[in-house]
Amino acid sequence: MSVKKFFILVSATPVLALLAYGLSRDLGSFPSPLIGREAPSFALSLFDGGTFSLDEHRGKVVVINVWASWCIPACYNEAPALEAAWQRYRERDVVFVGVNYQDREAAAREFLARFRHTFPNGPDLGSRVSIAYGVRGVPETFFIDRDGRLAHRHVGEISFDVLMQQIERLLNGAGGLS
Amino acid sequence: MISQLGSILLITALAVAIYGIAASVLGARLQRWEFVASAYRAVLWLFALVTVAALLLVMALVTYDFSIAYVARNTLRGTPLYYRVTALWGSLEGSLLLWQWLLSLFSAAVVFSQGRKIRDLMPYAVAILLTVSAFFLFIMVVPANPFRAQFPVPPDGRGLNPLLLTTSMIFHPVFLYLGFVGFTIPFAFAIGALVTGRLGEEWIVATRRWTLMAWYFLTVGILIGGWWAYTTLGWGGYWAWDPVENASFMPWLMGTAFLHSIMIQEYRQMLKTWNLTLVIMTFMMTLFGTFLTRSGIISSVHAFSNSSLGAYFLLFIGLLLLFSLAALVYRMDDLRGQPELDSMLSRETTFLANNVILVVITLTVFLGTMFPVIAEAVRGVRVSVGAPFFNKVTVPLAYLLLLLMGIGPLIAWRRASWDNLKRNFTYPTLAAAGTALIAALWTRNPYALITFAVCAFVTATIVFEFYKGVYARRKLAPGTSVLRALWTLFTRNRRRYGGFVVHFGVVLTILGIAVSSNFAVEKEVRVTRGETVQVGDYDLRYEGMRAYDEVYREVVWTDFTVMRGGRAIATLSPGKSFHPNEQQPIAQVGIRSTPWEDLYMILGAVEQDGSAATLKILVNPMVMWIWIGGAIITLGALVTVIPGRPTRRSAIAASEATGPAPARTLEYSGSR
Numbered sequence: 113m114s115v116k117k118f119f120i121l122v123s124a125t126p127v128l129a130l131l132a133y134g135l136s137r138d139l140g141s142f143p144s145p146l147i148g149r150e151a152p153s154f155a156l157s158l159f160d161g162g163t164f165s166l167d168e169h170r171g172k173v174v175v176i177n178v179w180a181s182w183c184i185p186a187c188y189n190e191a192p193a194l195e196a197a198w199q200r201y202r203e204r205d206v207v208f209v210g211v212n213y214q215d216r217e218a219a220a221r222e223f224l225a226r227f228r229h230t231f232p233n234g235p236d237l238g239s240r241v242s243i244a245y246g247v248r249g250v251p252e253t254f255f256i257d258r259d260g261r262l263a264h265r266h267v268g269e270i271s272f273d274v275l276m277q278q279i280e281r282l283l284n285g286a287g288g289l290s
Numbered sequence: 291m292i293s294q295l296g297s298i299l300l301i302t303a304l305a306v307a308i309y310g311i312a313a314s315v316l317g318a319r320l321q322r323w324e325f326v327a328s329a330y331r332a333v334l335w336l337f338a339l340v341t342v343a344a345l346l347l348v349m350a351l352v353t354y355d356f357s358i359a360y361v362a363r364n365t366l367r368g369t370p371l372y373y374r375v376t377a378l379w380g381s382l383e384g385s386l387l388l389w390q391w392l393l394s395l396f397s398a399a400v401v402f403s404q405g406r407k408i409r410d411l412m413p414y415a416v417a418i419l420l421t422v423s424a425f426f427l428f429i430m431v432v433p434a435n436p437f438r439a440q441f442p443v444p445p446d447g448r449g450l451n452p453l454l455l456t457t458s459m460i461f462h463p464v465f466l467y468l469g470f471v472g473f474t475i476p477f478a479f480a481i482g483a484l485v486t487g488r489l490g491e492e493w494i495v496a497t498r499r500w501t502l503m504a505w506y507f508l509t510v511g512i513l514i515g516g517w518w519a520y521t522t523l524g525w526g527g528y529w530a531w532d533p534v535e536n537a538s539f540m541p542w543l544m545g546t547a548f549l550h551s552i553m554i555q556e557y558r559q560m561l562k563t564w565n566l567t568l569v570i571m572t573f574m575m576t577l578f579g580t581f582l583t584r585s586g587i588i589s590s591v592h593a594f595s596n597s598s599l600g601a602y603f604l605l606f607i608g609l610l611l612l613f614s615l616a617a618l619v620y621r622m623d624d625l626r627g628q629p630e631l632d633s634m635l636s637r638e639t640t641f642l643a644n645n646v647i648l649v650v651i652t653l654t655v656f657l658g659t660m661f662p663v664i665a666e667a668v669r670g671v672r673v674s675v676g677a678p679f680f681n682k683v684t685v686p687l688a689y690l691l692l693l694l695m696g697i698g699p700l701i702a703w704r705r706a707s708w709d710n711l712k713r714n715f716t717y718p719t720l721a722a723a724g725t726a727l728i729a730a731l732w733t734r735n736p737y738a739l740i741t742f743a744v745c746a747f748v749t750a751t752i753v754f755e756f757y758k759g760v761y762a763r764r765k766l767a768p769g770t771s772v773l774r775a776l777w778t779l780f781t782r783n784r785r786r787y788g789g790f791v792v793h794f795g796v797v798l799t800i801l802g803i804a805v806s807s808n809f810a811v812e813k814e815v816r817v818t819r820g821e822t823v824q825v826g827d828y829d830l831r832y833e834g835m836r837a838y839d840e841v842y843r844e845v846v847w848t849d850f851t852v853m854r855g856g857r858a859i860a861t862l863s864p865g866k867s868f869h870p871n872e873q874q875p876i877a878q879v880g881i882r883s884t885p886w887e888d889l890y891m892i893l894g895a896v897e898q899d900g901s902a903a904t905l906k907i908l909v910n911p912m913v914m915w916i917w918i919g920g921a922i923i924t925l926g927a928l929v930t931v932i933p934g935r936p937t938r939r940s941a942i943a944a945s946e947a948t949g950p951a952p953a954r955t956l957e958y959s960g961s962r
Contacts, residue, residue: 116622117619117622120615120618120619120622121612121615121616121619123615124608124611124612124615128604128607128608128611130660130663130664130667131581131604131607131663132604133663133667134660134663134667135600135601135604181444182366182444182446182447182448182449183448184359184362184363184440184444184448185359185440188442188444219445219446222445226442
């Protein structure tokens with residue numbers, strides 16, 4: 113085979129390699145610049161009345177779950193895991209809060225009723241919380257350590273195992289970065 | 291139920307496609323024509339199956355069958371019927387189904403129209419078409435099934451992104467897909483030519499109309515996309531060098547190069563390897579564009595985009611590219627021995643220069659688009675390049691291209707004599723110089739002056755060419771009216787004169803782009819009710835706010851009386867709409883469009899009681915000419931595509947026989 117022919121054949125390789133490299137990057141990982149810093153404080157008016165204020169829970173581990181009733185299927189899949197984790201840790205200085213993102217009230221209430229969520233949930237009016245936390249899409253789950261710093265951000269559907277693992281880590285005082 | 295039925299249809303279609311590939315290749319290898327005939331029938335069956343599948347999904351969309359995940363994602367109760375139907379191409383899975391439907395429609399059309407012609411090449415072309423079909427069907431069966439069921443069934447869907455709820459978004463994707471899919475056909479025939487070794491212009495002649503059609507749809511698709519960005523997105527422009535835009539622009543550039551270089555092969559039997567390479571690259575670019583927008587590799591707008599899809603696409607692109615290049619290398623020795631360029635001053639050279647520039651622009655756009663990935667690979671940071679990079683590189687090249695557009699069709703084949711140059715280009719050059727001088731009285735912007743001069747040059751060559759054509763016709767048959775003579779020109783030589791019309795449309799579009807990007811006026815203002823602000827020559831009086839609660843959105847309008855010279859000339863109502871499931875309100879742009887300039891108003895914010903509003907106001911000159919240019923391109927392309935008289939080949943034969951014919955014979959032979 114002549115040099116020219118060989119060159120033509122391999123010419124495609126660098127481009128394909130570049131594309132493969134581009135694909136191989138972890139596209140889901142978007143590390144938040146907020147990790148390790150103080151979590152933005154917020155107050156949320158809840159669906160069943162009352163208010164949730166982040167500042168009142170300093171000293172506890174806080175799990176913030178951002179969801180929407182139209183988020184199919186991820187939010188539906190993770191909903192039972194959230195309630196189960198809440199039931200498991202609610203007596204152990206762990207607080208859960210659901211932030212309902214860009215939704216209609218009726219649909220959101222129907223979602224909560226369907227999954228019998230018992231932890232506080234409220235609509236994110238004006239998307240204030242989502243913007244403060246840099247939410248890119250639903251669902252996303254944020255973990256805040258006892259010192260009020262953002263410790264971990266999970267993008268996409270979350271499992272019971274990941275919830276447990278993160279909460280345990282923060283409860284055991286390993287409030288370090290992730 | 292629908293979910294299973296749809297999936298079964300797609301799996302069956304995949305099986306039929308695979309069978310067809312085997313039957314056509316085996317048939318051609320073993321010279322068993324009944325196998326090939328069976329493969330052709332498989333193509334028709336494939337079309338039938340995919341049609342039913344597409345109709346099934348449309349039915350699910352129309353009836354709000356939220357048990358299908360795709361339906362829930364793209365409709366919500368209250369969506370008007372036409373948006374429920376067009377939600378078929380509202381997002382990924384449905385778009386793939388539409389793509390596949392168009393591909394099987396085109397494949398069926400190819401079998402129908404070409405089935406009996408070029409008998410040894412066709413089976414391979416069909417096998418390639420079916421391979422591409424098989425890939426898309428596989429994608430739909432495995433990672434991106436449009437019929438995927440979901441449980442629990444949600445009470446309501448999410449609905450289309452409201453930005454897509456406009457008429458232009460109904461047509462934009464369809465036109466793009468028609469263009470992308472259209473380029474599959476010349477590609478398939480090119481591979482057929484390589485495999486069989488029938489490397490003449492057969493494959494080009496067989497697919498020429500497909501190429502033109504694909505190019506046309508792609509062009510219009512891109513223009514509609516610009517129109518949508520301009521009228522719906524509400525940032526004041528129509529093109530932002532966004533990766534998604536570039537993804538459609540790159541195949542267009544390659545396709546344009548291909549469209550021109552095949553003429554050289556048809557008339558001069560040159561550039562055979564080049565044409566094969568170009569069509570392979572054009573097709574690869576259509577796949578790459580889809581890969582780029584669907585893999586999330588560049589601008590990962592959605593965190594949950596299907597990244598496994600990207601891997602499948604990359605694998606397919608890689609395999610097909612390697613196969614195509616291997617076929618090219620395999621035939622390399624047979625492709626030798628073509629005529630060489632006779633002179634630097636000839637139509638061949640200008641066409642070649644046009645090709646080189648188009649390829650260079652494509653590479654530039656490719657590098658710019660891929661830059662974030664390259665930067666991350668080399669330096670570990672994600673950096674992207676913006677519009678300034680693309681503009682700096684492409685604008686000068688575009689001028690050169692425009693200039694060649696004026697020269698190419700008129701300069702003589704083989705070797706242009708001084709006489710030929712003088713005869714064709716004296717008046718256009720004078721026109722260009724005159725225009726630049728007159729324009730210099732008005733502006734000193736060098737970009738604008740160059741644009742005006744080059745546009746005038748090209749326009750003059752076109753007008754001059756029509757004039758000469760009409761003149762010659764009337765000399766030949768005295769007493770014909772001018773209109774009659776023009777008509778004869780068009781009917782006798784559609785490709786050439788249709789091409790001129792397309793070129794004229796391109797001139798207008800470029801003029802619109804150049805003027806609007808160099809002379810736009812932009813202003814941000816805050817007005818209170820009853821107050822008047824001045825922007826450009828316009829006085830705008832804020833009259834107040836209106837708010838409406840519509841079925842699926844809330845809209846706020848602010849009314850302005852537009853005055854010029856103290857006289858009210860129009861009322862514009864820029865607004866904002868709020869959608870239940872969307873974070874951002876959507877701008878409802880207020881536009882007053884005239885051939886001279888557009889007044890373009892974007893509402894930023896408005897007080898709750900409507901007492902004051904903040905707006906961005908632009909005066910964009912000559913934007914309308916971009917769309918008028920597009921309409922003229924459409925007209926010209928139609929002239930070229932409509933079937934003409936089948937006397938073309940005899941003309942080639944004639945010109946072959948007479949040897950190095952003077953340019954005149956070719957130009958006026960009128961029957962190419």
